[in-house]
Amino acid sequence: MNKVLLSxxxxxxxxxxxxxxADGPIDSTIYGKVNISVVNADNGSTDQWKLNSNASxxxxxxxxxxxxxxxxxxxxxxxxxxxxxxxKNGQTFNQRNIMAGIRGNFGTVWAGxxxxxxxxxxxxxxxxxxxxxxxxNTFEGENRVxxxxxxxxxxxxGFATTVAMIPxxxxxxxxxxxxxxxxxxxxxxxxxxxxxxxxxxxxxxxDVDSQDLMRIVAQYKIDGLKLGVMYQQNEDNLGTKDESGYxxxxxxxxxxxxxxxxxxxxxxxxxxxxxxxxxxxxxDYKLAKGTKLFVFYTDNTDxxxxxxxxxxxxxxxxxxxxx
Amino acid sequence: MTNALSSAKLICITSLLLxxxxxxxxxxxxxxxxxxxxxxxxxxxxxxxxxxxxxxKSVSPGTTELYGDGTVDPISGMAERPVAxxxxxxxxxGKAFAARQSYSLRPNAKFxxxxxxxxxxxxxxxxxxxxxGWKMESQWTEADRRQEGDYYLHYRFRCxx
Numbered sequence: 050m051n052k053v054l055l056s057x058x059x060x061x062x063x064x065x066x067x068x069x070x071a072d073g074p075i076d077s078t079i080y081g082k083v084n085i086s087v088v089n090a091d092n093g094s095t096d097q098w099k100l101n102s103n104a105s106x107x108x109x110x111x112x113x114x115x116x117x118x119x120x121x122x123x124x125x126x127x128x129x130x131x132x133x134x135x136x137k138n139g140q141t142f143n144q145r146n147i148m149a150g151i152r153g154n155f156g157t158v159w160a161g162x163x164x165x166x167x168x169x170x171x172x173x174x175x176x177x178x179x180x181x182x183x184x185x186n187t188f189e190g191e192n193r194v195x196x197x198x199x200x201x202x203x204x205x206x207g208f209a210t211t212v213a214m215i216p217x218x219x220x221x222x223x224x225x226x227x228x229x230x231x232x233x234x235x236x237x238x239x240x241x242x243x244x245x246x247x248x249x250x251x252x253x254x255x256d257v258d259s260q261d262l263m264r265i266v267a268q269y270k271i272d273g274l275k276l277g278v279m280y281q282q283n284e285d286n287l288g289t290k291d292e293s294g295y296x297x298x299x300x301x302x303x304x305x306x307x308x309x310x311x312x313x314x315x316x317x318x319x320x321x322x323x324x325x326x327x328x329x330x331x332x333d334y335k336l337a338k339g340t341k342l343f344v345f346y347t348d349n350t351d352x353x354x355x356x357x358x359x360x361x362x363x364x365x366x367x368x369x370x371x372x
Numbered sequence: 373m374t375n376a377l378s379s380a381k382l383i384c385i386t387s388l389l390l391x392x393x394x395x396x397x398x399x400x401x402x403x404x405x406x407x408x409x410x411x412x413x414x415x416x417x418x419x420x421x422x423x424x425x426x427x428x429k430s431v432s433p434g435t436t437e438l439y440g441d442g443t444v445d446p447i448s449g450m451a452e453r454p455v456a457x458x459x460x461x462x463x464x465x466g467k468a469f470a471a472r473q474s475y476s477l478r479p480n481a482k483f484x485x486x487x488x489x490x491x492x493x494x495x496x497x498x499x500x501x502x503x504x505g506w507k508m509e510s511q512w513t514e515a516d517r518r519q520e521g522d523y524y525l526h527y528r529f530r531c532x533x
Contacts, residue, residue: 078417082402108405110414122414126405146405157411169408201411209409241408245520250408272480305482339401371402 077111084179085131086343086367093360102131103367104179106145112152120152122159146193156202162195166211167264170239170252174268174277176298176310181363182329182347184296187314189283192258194237207244213237215257223256224286246270259286273302281316291320308333310345322354339371416518435468435528438497461503468509468530471497478521487525494527502531 084103089096108126115121127142136143150159167190175184185191199213214236215222217229239252248268255261262283269276277298284291294316301309310331317324331345344366351359404413475481475490483489498506509528516522 078400080400080402080405106402108402110400110405112414120415122411124405124410124414150411152411152415159411164406169406169410172408173403173406204409204412211408239408 076113077109079107079109080372081105081107081126081129082339082369082371083129083131084367084369086180086345086365088181088363088365088367090181090363091361100132101180101365101367102129102133102136103369104145105129105131107142108145118153121149122152122157123149148197154203156200158200160198162193163197163199165190165192165194165197165237165254165257166199166213166239167237167252167254167257167262168192169211170241170250170264170266171279172241172248172250172266172268172277174266174279174296174298174312176277176300176312177329177331177345177347180329180345180347180365180367181349181361182312182327182331182345184314184327186349187325187327188279188281188294188296188316189258189260189292190254190262190264190281192237192254194235194257197237198232204243207242208240209243210240211238222259222286224259229256254283256286260284260290261286275300275302277312279314284320289320290318292316292318294325306335308335324352326350326352340369342366342368412518416516435470438469438471438501461499462501463503464501464531465504465533466531467502468528469498469501470526470528472524472526474516474522474524476519476522478519481521490525494525498527498529502529505532506530507532 083105085105086101086103088099088101090099091097106126106128108124110122110124110126112120112122125147126145128136128145129142130136134141144162146161146163148159148161148163150157171184171191177183183191194213194215196216196218197213198216199211201211202209214233216232217234219228219230220234221227222229222234235257236255237253237257239250241248241250243249246269248266250266251263252266253261253263260283262281264279264281266279267277277296279296280293281295282293294314296312296314298312299310303309310329310333312327312329314327315324327347327349329345329347331343334342336342344364346364347362349361351361353359400413400417404410404417407413471494473490473493474485475487476485477487478485506529509530510526511528512526513523514526516524
């Protein structure tokens with residue numbers, strides 16, 4: 050059995066060498082990252098240490114020029130669980146963003162399972178993404194949507210827009226009790242402007258993850274300081290939630306290796322007065338290009354009217370390596 | 373035996389995927405895949421010069437593109453890639469390659485983004501693929517449209533025959 054494996058390994062290595070000398074470009078790239086952290090999480094009733102994989106991932110992306118100025122583009126990305134090998138329900142790989150599209154001077158038409166334009170518009174002002182302080186733990190709108198069909202415009206004078214349609218495929222996406230079978234049962238869009246160190250975006254959802262939502266995002270960089278701010282309003286289809294809130298973040302680069310980070314978000318439900326707050330503090334220490342160590346502290350508070358506040362805190366140490 | 377064959381298949385597939393990575397590598401950041409302009413990054417990261425748009429930028433058929441970055445020590449600013457490491461040297465007489473390296477002329481650019489380091493990285497690549505020597509056929513610079521002041525330095529070279 051070992052000989053079979055050895056032969057396969059040698060054969061594949063030789064294959065690698067021959068590919069290495071092949072003429073012409075190969076237009077696929079494998080990329081990914083491993084992000085692991087040792088975390089102490091305390092939700093008030095349970096205080097435990099954990100090893101987390103933090104959306105470590107493996108992806109393939111690329112393009113092929115199919116005519117002059119016309120490209121087929123694709124991306125397939127999968128989550129991997131560095132901690133226990135189980136991304137979800139015993140699966141070794143869990144689908145993340147997967148899309149295919151056609152790109153030309155007119156823009157890009159693309160489809161797949163992918164982050165919605167609203168989520169993309171956030172533009173990583175969330176400095177604790179995939180950790181306990183992830184903005185998705187407090188705010189709606191951070192959706193990866195199945196069956197998305199989208200158009201992304203070219204960037205013109207700093208402006209770009211993405212509009213996406215999401216067929217319901219028989220699900221009741223608007224909560225009216227009827228199956229939805231149309232092409233535009235859900236809609237997500239974003240309009241952004243970016244120039245030099247400034248980024249501004251307006252984005253919204255209609256009947257996506259049972260929410261109607263609007264958000265405004267701004268990001269500005271001044272030397273070593275990167276500031277982010279977001280304002281959001283959303284309500285669900287059942288009329289039981291009508292939220293509005295804001296989010297601010299700041300990252301300051303102390304030197305070529307060290308970055309200090311802080312962010313705070315608060316959202317309140319006008320329907321029942323419930324409120325959620327999230328505060329995160331942390332620091333990154335760059336070891337090399339693509340490799341860093343990080344520490345963080347997060348306090349997520351859930352305040353429900355008539356009930357005691359629910360407080361969840363976490364602190365941890367981790368590393369990330371991108372490839 | 374079935375398990376062995378499955379494992380062998382997995383190794384083969386993994387190796388083929390790794391092959392794709394060898395020549396597909398570029399300065400694409402993993403998190404760019406989730407950014408609003410992820411499509412631009414897929415296209416621009418591996419942008420190939422057009423043969424009919426500007427003769428000086430053309431990459432002739434049979435030229436292998438080597439777009440990608442080496443690792444740079446953040447303290448010394450020197451590329452770390454061990455060119456003389458065992459098994460790292462290649463030489464294909466007469467074979468043509470095109471390499472590209474980003475650099476920046478922005479006032480706040482770091483040393484590791486300087487044209488000096490870009491040139492050094494390109495020479496490391498040339499030495500890596502043409503260990504016995506090479507001839508420089510052309511060089512050109514193109515602007516990086518994503519950031520004013522950023523450029524790509526291109527070298528087209530051929531291994532000594």
